[in-house]
Amino acid sequence: MFGFLELSFTQQSGSITGKLFDKSNNEPLFFANIYIEGTSIGSVTDDKGNFYIGNLKPGTYTVVFNYVGYNDEKRTIDVQEGSNSVIEDVYLEFTSLMSEEVIITGMSRGQAAAINHQKNSNKIVNVVSKEKIEELPDVNAAEAVGRLPGVSVVREGGEGSKVTLMGMAPKFNTITISGEKIPSTDGEDRSVDLSMISTEAVSGIEVFKAITPDMDGDAIGGTINVISQKASPELKGNIKIQTGYNFLRNEPGNYKAAFDAQKRFWENRLGIIIxxxxxxxxxxxxxxxxxxxxxxxxxxxxxKLQVESFDVIDINKTKSRSGGSLNLDLDLKNHDIVFVTYYGNTLTDESRIRRRYRMADSYQEYDLLSNEKTQSFISSSLSGEHKIFNSVQLNWKTAYSFSLFDEPGSNSIRFREQGAFNGTSEELTYIDVVNDAKNDLSNTFFEDGRINHSAVDNNYINVSLDLKIPLN
Structure with missing residues (x-):
């Protein structure tokens, strides 16, 4: 359990609170810059558009609302001694260049939110917005985050599966959902397979390249955080269906389907996303x-370059994925409770035929491998944010995450042919190697066979409590 207590002492001071929204859709603007004109005193809105500026002397102040991509707004308000002054809801208008035709898209708004997030965050962070993820043809979270600077994608079978941060291997990074750690999905190290997270289920992705004291200290390379969505007031839904054809194997069968729906109920207090x-x-x-x-x-x-060894490999691999998510949020006046759960499962069915030419030792081998493995995870969290007496902030969270790597059958068999080459060629190219091989089955024998079964599961439980009390 981790607790943080922040105290500041000021006598006979007041405060200013309020909310900031997008004028076009009434959605909150988070990470907006709010400051007192002519001073360095200010604040940043949270993910619900709320802001708080405390420790102000009594007097009249002009508050400036700034958000990249939007027109600035100003409000004048009187602050009384020992009291909180509330500014009525502020709405910012998206900046546009007026001409004969004006086209405003959600893509630019999404990037504006990401830029403001990076600009006003107290951490070193890069952000990919949901709108940018939808704009780009990335099949999973690994591909999406790979577009950020300092991030490289580790590919398996042509698709992104893991990422490196600042040159550090995936096992040195931490993957989180809504700030909660996902245990390793690999059977050999602590890395997490990001291809299990569908891009349709996220609101954005953050990359922290330098961890701060309020984050897990085991992320040497950095932390990648998947941001969960918050339901919109109106009913929204998406259905995506894709299919494909594999020209390498000359067969159809590739498909992808995704569904999501969201709505707010009970006078917009309760939001549901599935x-x-x-x-x-x-x-x-x-x-x-x-x-x-x-x-x-x-x-x-x-x-003169001569071939020392040469392998020809035929890999037949099929991946089947499934996943789901459920987000519930209860938004009351000064109390917010959020439940988030994500599930992902990947089944990999692989068979491999490999022929190994070893000219230096004059033998060749025939390998056959059959492998089936399952990777899955579930991450759930319940959190609350409570504002008491307009200034005291109480945040709490409980979280549980589970991951499984199960490889029930990794079976292999190997045959070897001794004296496998005629020795008449200088073997300058791989074609020379193939032509020089005897391929004498009568001189080929069974070398070894293996049957392996491995399984690794991880559990992660976290309970946290944060308390912030400014004393006036």
Missing amino acids: GANTEKVNRSSYKTDGDWYQNGVFPNGTP
Whole structure:
């Protein structure tokens, strides 16, 4: 359990509170810059558009509301000794250039929110907005976050699965949903497979490249946080269906479907968002690997490179994914309670045929591998934010996360052919290697066979309490 207590002592002072909204859709503007004109005193709105400026001497103040991409607004208000002054709801208008035709899209608003988030955050953070995620053809969260500076995507079968931050391997990074850690989904290290998180289920993605004291200290590279959505007042829903054809295997069967719906009830106090997704994709591939070494020079002085080893690999891999999310938020005047849960599951079915040419030791091997593995996670949190007496802020959170890596059957078998090459070629290219092989099955024997079963599960429980009390 972690607790933070922040106290500030000022005598006979007042405060200013209020809310900031987008004029076009009445949605709150978060991370907006609010400050007293002519001073360095100010605040930043939270994710519900609320702001609080405390420790003000009695007098008349002009409050400036600034948000990138929107026109500034000003309000004048009197602050009384020892009391809180409330500014009526403020609405900012999106900036547009007037001409014969004006086109305003949600994409620019989304990026404005991301820019304001980065600008006014007290941490080093990069943000990908939901609107930007929808604009780009990224299939999962790993691909989406890979567009940010300092982030590199680790690919498996052609698709992004994990990311590196500032050159640090995925195992040195922490992945969170709404600030709560996801345990490792890998069977060998503490990395998390981001391809399990569908982009349809998130409101945005934050990348913190330098952790602060209020964050987990085990993230050497940084932290990637998936931001959960908040339901809109009106009923909204999306259904996406995609299909595809695999030209490498000459077969159809790839598909992806996603659904989400949201609405607020009870005079907009209760918000509900539900989402689900399913996907099947063929990630088969052909691969060749080889090693060369210098074996003398040609008469013209050019180095003579000779093949030392060479592999030909045929991989047949299919990934089936499913996931879901449920977001509930109760928004009262000074009390907010939020429940968030995410689920993701990936089933990988893989078979591999590999032929290994080893010219240096004059043998070749035939490998066959059959592998099936399941990766899944669930992350749930219940949190509350309470404002007491207009100035005391009490925040609490309970969270539980679970992950599973299960590999019930990883079976392999290997055969070896000794004296596998005629030795008549200099084996300068892989074609020479293939032509020089004897392929004598009568001289081929069983080398080894393996049956492996491994399973790893992780549990994470967190309880936190934050209390902020400004004393006037």
